[in-house]
Amino acid sequence: MGDSQYSFSLTTFSPTGKLVQIEHALMAVGSGQTSLGIKAANGVVIATEKKLPSILVDETSVQKIQLMTTNIGVVYSGMGSDSRVLVRKSKKQAQQYYRLYKEQIPVAQLVRETAAVMQEFTQSGGVRPFGVSLLVAGYDDNGPQLYQVDPSGSYFSWKASAMGKNVSNAKTFLEKRYTDDMELDDAVHTAILTLKEGFEGQISGKNIEIGIIGADRKFRILPPTEIDDYLAEVE
Amino acid sequence: MSIFEYNGSALVAMVGKNCFAIASDRRLGVQLQTIATDFQRIFKIHDKLYIGLSGLATDVQTLYQRLAFRHKLYQLREERDMKPETFASLVSALLYEKRFGPYFCQPVLAGLGDDNVPFICTMDCLGAKELAKDFVVSGTASESLYGACESMYKPNMEPEELFETISQALLSSVDRDCLSGWGGHVFVV
Secondary structure (H helix, E strand, O other), X not given: OHXXXXXXXXXXXXXXXXXXXXXXXXXXXXXXXXXXXXXXXXXXXXXXXXXXXXXXXXXXXXXXXXEEEOOEEEEEEEOHHHHHHHXXXXXXXXXXXXXXXXXXXXXXXXXXXXXXHHHHOOOOOOOOOOOEEEEEEEEEOOEEEEEEEOOXXXXXXXXXXXXXXXXXXXXHHHHXXXXXXXXXXXXXXXXXXXXXXXXXXXXXXOOEEEEEEEOOOOOEEOOHHHHHHHHHHHX | OOHHHOOOOEEEEEEOOOOEXXXXXXXXXXXXXXXEOOOOOEEEEEOOEXXXXXXXXXXXXXXXXXXXXXXXXXXXXXXXXXXXXXXXXXXXXXHHHOOOOOXXXXXXXXXXXXXXXXXXXXXXXXXXXXXXXXXXXXXXXXXXXXXXXXXXXXXXXXXXHHHHHXXXXXXXXXXXXXXXXXXXXXXXX
């Protein structure tokens, strides 16, 4: 790239007006495992591939989908260790909000604060941007919400989105399948079908992860047995 | 003389049927000398939330400015008004921040929550919340106010009757307190 002179200093703009480090961070995301989220009329579902480096890895110890609060969950594509740092900070921010207002933090506010953290790391000395994009799914007084947060710190609300390796195929598939009045169960089926599209190998409850939140406002990570049930329904 | 009695104040809030009333006296004094008879102690946070602050007048004004600031930021960020319960938690947290050098104020909050359910509460100067279903009082005339409210209050009053009740309770109590009086401000929502 002609920008190579500017490509390793984070805090210097290239002449084309890009921060090349952020572009590289997005590449890191783009080579991560596929993850996606779908907002239904009565809830949100997020899902990801869980390809482990070897069959010797204990898959029950790996959890890519995590809770930020009881009613907000998150999944990532990109570097897992970076996502853990972000989730840890966000959990703390959510609790600080509760301590001040005795009210659960609205999803949009938590996403704003997480995005602010990610942006800080694009404008400080001696740090690098986070190599993850997050999909945040939550249910609050404004209903079900799905947000994507990028390494640059920008965030968007989506009806359905995908990130990672298979992003373009997954998004095309979602565009075709998405309807505004989808129920949560239909959304889970659609999520599974979308993952299946780009999946190498045999899909099962052990190599994908699904998290859902419904009107009960409790984010739940589905156990492998339940995922297998959904898979059977989809067949 | 206690620092809370330096300026003199009387505040009362009452719950009615889908409405609330909050009233205060208007005297600002420096110990025994009256220096103003139009001092504002009740402030609007938003259309359905009012806060009254009794105690040291300088802290009343400073605390109100801090709270208005926090609420405006909240409105800008979250694009909605604060619920009364949330605001009460915020006031409590702000007061406790100054645990070892407090604001010499006792706030009285009154607001309408979702579905216009009235909410009132009071706090001591360190932020200990006291929720009530009927009325709350604060200030140098608080003991008289307790007595007056206890006898005059009825649940589920309509706004007009609530106005009469709270005004009578306030006026008769401040008459028995030399540090508060000179009329009253009443807000009924």
